[in-house]
Amino acid sequence: MKDKDDDIYTYRHFNIEDPRKDPLPSRRVRRWAFGLRELLQDSAGREHFAKFLSKEFSGENLKFWLAVQELKSLPISRVASYAKDIWKEFLAVDAPSPVNIDAASRELTRVKVESGKPDRYCFDQAQAHVYHLMKSDSYSRYLRSEMYKDYLNGAKKKTSVKGIRSIVSFTGRKEQSTN
Amino acid sequence: MRLLPCIKSYDEGVDHSKQIDREIKEWIKTYNEAIKLLLLGTGESGKTTIIKQMKILHVKGFSHSERTAMIPHIRFNTHEAIYEIIQNMPVLSIGLQNAKHVRAQQYLLKVGPEGPQEYTEEYFDNVRDLWQDAGVRECFKRANEYQLIDSAEYFLDRIDLIGKEDYVPSDADILRCRRKTTGIQKIEFKVKVPKSMHGGTQDFWMLDVGGQRGERKKWIQVFEGIHAIWFVVACSDFDQTLREDNSQNRLKEALILFEDVWQSRFLLEAGIIVFLNKQDLLETKIKQGRSIAPYFPKYNHFEASGDEYTRTKLFIRNLFVNLTTKKRERRHIIASAERFVVLEASRARECYFHFTTATDTHNVRTVFRDVHQMILTHILSNIGVY
Numbered sequence: 080m081k082d083k084d085d086d087i088y089t090y091r092h093f094n095i096e097d098p099r100k101d102p103l104p105s106r107r108v109r110r111w112a113f114g115l116r117e118l119l120q121d122s123a124g125r126e127h128f129a130k131f132l133s134k135e136f137s138g139e140n141l142k143f144w145l146a147v148q149e150l151k152s153l154p155i156s157r158v159a160s161y162a163k164d165i166w167k168e169f170l171a172v173d174a175p176s177p178v179n180i181d182a183a184s185r186e187l188t189r190v191k192v193e194s195g196k197p198d199r200y201c202f203d204q205a206q207a208h209v210y211h212l213m214k215s216d217s218y219s220r221y222l223r224s225e226m227y228k229d230y231l232n233g234a235k236k237k238t239s240v241k242g243i244r245s246i247v248s249f250t251g252r253k254e255q256s257t258n
Numbered sequence: 259m260r261l262l263p264c265i266k267s268y269d270e271g272v273d274h275s276k277q278i279d280r281e282i283k284e285w286i287k288t289y290n291e292a293i294k295l296l297l298l299g300t301g302e303s304g305k306t307t308i309i310k311q312m313k314i315l316h317v318k319g320f321s322h323s324e325r326t327a328m329i330p331h332i333r334f335n336t337h338e339a340i341y342e343i344i345q346n347m348p349v350l351s352i353g354l355q356n357a358k359h360v361r362a363q364q365y366l367l368k369v370g371p372e373g374p375q376e377y378t379e380e381y382f383d384n385v386r387d388l389w390q391d392a393g394v395r396e397c398f399k400r401a402n403e404y405q406l407i408d409s410a411e412y413f414l415d416r417i418d419l420i421g422k423e424d425y426v427p428s429d430a431d432i433l434r435c436r437r438k439t440t441g442i443q444k445i446e447f448k449v450k451v452p453k454s455m456h457g458g459t460q461d462f463w464m465l466d467v468g469g470q471r472g473e474r475k476k477w478i479q480v481f482e483g484i485h486a487i488w489f490v491v492a493c494s495d496f497d498q499t500l501r502e503d504n505s506q507n508r509l510k511e512a513l514i515l516f517e518d519v520w521q522s523r524f525l526l527e528a529g530i531i532v533f534l535n536k537q538d539l540l541e542t543k544i545k546q547g548r549s550i551a552p553y554f555p556k557y558n559h560f561e562a563s564g565d566e567y568t569r570t571k572l573f574i575r576n577l578f579v580n581l582t583t584k585k586r587e588r589r590h591i592i593a594s595a596e597r598f599v600v601l602e603a604s605r606a607r608e609c610y611f612h613f614t615t616a617t618d619t620h621n622v623r624t625v626f627r628d629v630h631q632m633i634l635t636h637i638l639s640n641i642g643v644y
Contacts, residue, residue, distance in 0.1 A: 136476040137441030137468075177472030179440055181405070181501045207372070215331060215437050 102233040109231065112222050115214045119144075127230060131221050132213075139176035140213050143169045147202045155199075162197040170205065180208045292446070292461035293633055294483055296528070298519055299490035300512045301469040301501060302408065304535040304616040306439050308490065309466045311622040314429055316447040316462070328427045332413065332435050336420055337373040339410035340385050340394075341366060346404045347397045355392035362387045382421035389414045399546075402497040408539060409434035433617045439468045442480055449626075455634045470502045474515070478524060486529040486633055489516055490616070493574050494539035496550045507553055509574070517581045520609070529636060531610045531629055532578055534571065538615045541567045550574070575611055582609045 103123055111118040111127075118124040125141070132138040146165050153161055169178045170185060184204045191201035221227055297305040313319065320328075344363050347353065354360060362384040374381050388394050401410070412434050419425060427435070443466050448459045465480055467473060495508035516532070519525060544567040551557040554577070562572045610632060615621045 132441065135441035135443055136479065140440060174472075177475065179438065179468055179470045179472045179502070182504045185502075211372070212438055212440050215334075216440050219327065220443065 105231060105233065111227070115210070115218045118218070127227075128218075128221060131224060131226050132217055134226075135217060135220070137213075137217055139169060139178055140209050140217070142176065143178045143209055144206060144213070147206045150202065151199045153199070158199055159196050162192055162201055165202065166192045178205070178209050179212060180205050184208050292463045293485050293637075294463045294465070295486050295488055296465045296467070296477075296480060296484045297488050297490060298467065298477065298515075299469050299533075300492070300508065300515055301438070301473075302436070302495075303469055303490040303492040303512065304533070304614075305466050305469060305488075305490050306437070307433055307616040308488065308533075308622065309443075309445055309464060310433055311616065311619055312445060312447055312462075312464060312626075314619055315623055315626065316449055317445070320429065320432055322426070325427050325432065328432050328435055329425060331437055332420060332427055332431055333377050334373050335407060335409060335434075335436055336385065336413045336417065337369070338371070339407055339414055340388060341369070341371060341373075342404065342406050343394055343397050343401070343410070344388060347393065350397055350400055350403060352393050352397045352400075354394070356390075359387055359391045359394075377421070379421070382417060385414070386417050389417060402548075405499075405501050407436045408492075408494070408536070409436055429619065430617070433619075438470075439466060440473065442467050442476060449630060451634065452631070455631070460630075460634075470500075472502070481522070481524040481528075484525070484528045485637075486531060486629070487519060487525060488531050488533055488629075489519060490533045490535050491516070491574075491578070492536045492539075493534050493571060494536040494543050496553050496574070497543075497548060509553070509577075513577055513581065516578055517584075520582055526607075529610070529633065530607070531612065531632075533612050533614045533616070533625070534575055534578075535614045535616050537571065537613050538618070540571060544570050571613060575613075578611070579609070582607075 107121065107123075111121065111124045118128055125145070129138060129141050132141055143165070146169070150158060150161050150165060166174075166188075168174055169176055170180075170188060188202055188205045191197055297308055299305050344366060354363060365380075365384045366388065369381070398406075398410070413420060413431075416431075420431075445464050445466070447462050447464070449462060451458050451460050465484075467477055467480075491512045492508065495512070498508045500506045500508055500511055520530060549557070549566070550570050550573065554573070557570070557573050560569065560573045560576070562569045564572070610629075612625050612628070614625055
């Protein structure tokens with residue numbers, strides 16, 4: 080886990096290298112299917128899954144999960160301010176990347192974050208909720224996706240891992256993808 | 259070159275006819291394009307269930323491995339159902355009727371919200387015992403006061419089947435399996451076009467989205483090029499509150515959301531079809547004596563004939579119809595030139611309504627046929643063929 084950077088965007092996957100350029104051992108990639116935990120433990124797995132999620136417009140789940148993981152490894156002096164950043168980014172009413180959790184988990188988390196000094200574990204329930212959401216929805220689709228299968232096969236051919244983004248001409252992105 | 263003038267008029271004719279040919283080709287091209295449908299609606303309205311039905315009706319259905327992959331999800335549904343009920347018994351001051359079940363209750367509470375590591379025989383025995391308890395049933399009847407999945411009763415009634423080692427989920431089980439959707443997914447399928455419409459096959463793209471508040475920010479990114487919106491409403495939700503906000507009535511949220519979608523300037527070109535879904539659950543609820551009136555007092559003055567269920571479903575449809583006939587008066591604030599043009603150009607739009615039960619394949623087949631016909635007619639009339 081990276082810990083050099085205290086901003087929340089550490090794990091944004093802007094410049095992910097195409098893994099097919101330098102294929103991983105297939106044994107390693109196959110492990111990703113054993114469970115979401117396995118996938119997330121592998122840095123290449125995390126990156127690939129992040130890419131998949133961004134195609135499905137649900138990248139915020141993993142970003143939140145990773146941010147909370149990072150929080151747990153921070154020195155105590157930085158915990159409170161980082162916790163507040165996480166809250167603002169993912170949970171506040173006008174959060175730019177809201178995660179989809181139930182009212183009870185949100186309220187419980189809000190009390191912990193807002194009352195006095197939030198500790199490393201203040202997001203545990205929210206994190207478990209988001210983990211379950213990724214596991215039951217996105218992860219099972221990921222394992223069945225062409226994207227994962229192609230990665231597993233170490234396909235050399237140009238694969239058509241078309242994301243939803245390619246079917247809508249969403250100007251900015253379209254230009255990027257044709258470059 | 260001098261001879262040409264006499265041919266010129268002839269040339270123009272050719273040009274014109276070529277022009278028409280080109281246009282026809284263009285029309286056919288758009289006609290052959292995939293029809294893009296977008297499923298919208300609040301959380302737990304039944305959008306993903308429609309996707310599953312499309313898989314059953316128009317793709318290959320569910321393979322054996324896909325069925326077995328559903329087992330943990332279905333078992334987890336059973337767990338979250340019973341766990342939620344027993345957790346809310348003290349909240350609603352309901353006790354167990356049979357003292358013998360206290361041990362089973364403690365067992366389950368100890369398992370926790372995430373479910374057991376392994377679904378053992380002992381686990382299922384405890385769930386079965388509890389589900390028999392009259393206190394548990396009483397708490398279940400008041401499920402609208404807390405958050406319970408709609409298929410709780412369906413799965414708990416089938417606990418013996420679900421607990422079997424060689425359990426293979428049926429289509430009905432898979433359709434009722436509840437999993438929250440996050441993000442946006444696409445499925446593609448082909449449908450035979452009736453001969454009366456021109457035969458052949460038609461490609462469809464259907465987009466499914468997460469329905470809870472946080473998810474809705476993402477929707478706009480797929481609005482472009484959508485032919486029709488299927489707006490799904492859970493009609494049986496009238497006495498429940500949102501999972502993401504316990505202070506908001508679910509049906510009221512659906513109405514607000516529908517109005518936003520109806521008025522969105524990004525969706526003016528899209529046809530809108532409202533699926534008044536969960537009619538089976540609505541009927542059950544009404545027949546158990548629940549009424550929509552405490553939540554929507556206007557029901558008391560609603561005039562329609564028929565039994566309570568029929569009146570309720572017509573009333574709910576009316577709530578949505580009223581929003582489509584309402585003048586566009588909201589959001590005058592953004593008075594940009596662009597917005598002005600859009601408002602000028604906005605024309606009378608029709609909105610179509612269907613009463614549906616998304617878990618019923620037969621019902622969805624019929625509705626899909628109607629909607630398909632409507633979309634084809636719409637497209638053909640747009641290009642002036644039909």
